[in-house]
Amino acid sequence: MxxxxxxxxxxxxxxxxxxxxxxxxxxxxxxxxxxxxxxxxxxxxxxxxxxxxxxxxxxxxxxxxxxxxxxxxxxxxxxxxxxxxxxxxxxxxxxxxxxxxLGAGGVVLGRTTAPPTVTAQEPGTRTVSGTDAVTGATMSVAVRPAAGWVRLTASVGGIPAGQKCRLVVVARDGSRVEAGSWLVSPAGERDGTALDGFALVAPAEVTAVVVENLDGRRFVEVPL
Structure with missing residues (x-):
């Protein structure tokens, strides 16, 4: 092997x-x-x-x-x-x-600016939303459990065009796993960005999802 x-x-x-x-x-x-x-x-x-x-x-x-x-x-x-x-x-x-x-999965993030399609939630899915009072950025995210990892579907808005951002999953022990990254487009600034991603974190260990830029500036965080 x-x-x-x-x-x-x-x-x-x-x-x-x-x-x-x-x-x-x-x-x-x-x-x-x-x-x-x-x-x-x-x-x-x-x-x-x-x-x-x-x-x-x-x-x-x-x-x-x-x-x-x-x-x-x-x-x-x-x-x-x-x-x-x-x-x-x-x-x-x-x-x-x-x-x-063919674009069927969540490996590449930030491909669309429309809100995510609403589908029937899988058992164990957690959906949360939040707005940062300082930055004004918003996020709604569904975290779906898999075998030892999680899938994420998020809608992020209120972030200026040109920002290089990443979606980060925070685990109970404080560790952070990047679920993907994208460049905010003018349309994304105006209409928001729909994202799909995944992270190698056990579903029960996920405590928060964060959007930040590559310099570490946090735009919005939602606890689970």
């Missing part, structure tokens, strides 16, 4: 490795933040794929797909002849990556 192998990570996520390989991968994940983030990305993408209509992927991924898609497809091509079983698993991960390339 190769360290930082997207194919192995996809196989682990699908529980398709041999028993000893699963144990070895789990030991590796316990100490490797890079692979932890990769697994979280694949889980997020897999969840996103569930809401993509089948016809949306009939023609294959678009040209110039994102890095995850390119890396996964490259893995498929390299292993096509010698590792058929693993190839099928990586192909499954590639299908998940197609969902990201």
């Amino acid at each position: 190769t360290i930082h192998d997207p194919g192995a990570l996809a196989a682990y996520l699908l529980e398709a490795l041999e028993h000893e390989e699963m144990r070895a991968m789990q030991r590796h994940l316990n100490s490797c933040r890079r692979c932890q983030a990769e697994v979280a990305s694949l889980r997020m993408a897999r969840a996103a794929l569930e809401v993509v209509p089948p016809e949306a992927v009939l023609d294959g991924p678009p040209d110039g797909g994102d890095l995850l898609l390119q890396r996964t497809l490259g893995q498929v091509r390299r292993e096509r002849d010698s590792r058929v079983r693993r190839n099928r698993l990586v192909a499954g991960a590639a299908a998940v990556a197609v969902a990201i390339a």
Whole structure:
């Protein structure tokens, strides 16, 4: 098993490795933040794929797909002849990556300025809103639980155009995990920005969500 192998990570996520390989991968994940983030990305993408209509992927991924898609497809091509079983698993991960390339998930933030679409909340979802009295910035965010991580859907307003911002999840122990970042556009300043993201924080450990710029200036924080 190769360290930082997207194919192995996809196989682990699908529980398709041999028993000893699963144990070895789990030991590796316990100490490797890079692979932890990769697994979280694949889980997020897999969840996103569930809401993509089948016809949306009939023609294959678009040209110039994102890095995850390119890396996964490259893995498929390299292993096509010698590792058929693993190839099928990586192909499954590639299908998940197609969902990201088609804009189906929350890996890239700040793509729209309209408020998030209202959908039926999943069990355990926490939705909070708040306005900062000093900055005037507002945020409404839904935090949806997953297996050891969380998905976020937020609407942020009242931040000046040109600000480079990030969405940060605060854990109970005080640690902070970035869920994504974006550049506030003129439309975003005027109408607000709809965001999707994810963070590798256990759902029960999330205590707050913060919007701040890359210099650390806090615009708005909402406790959960």
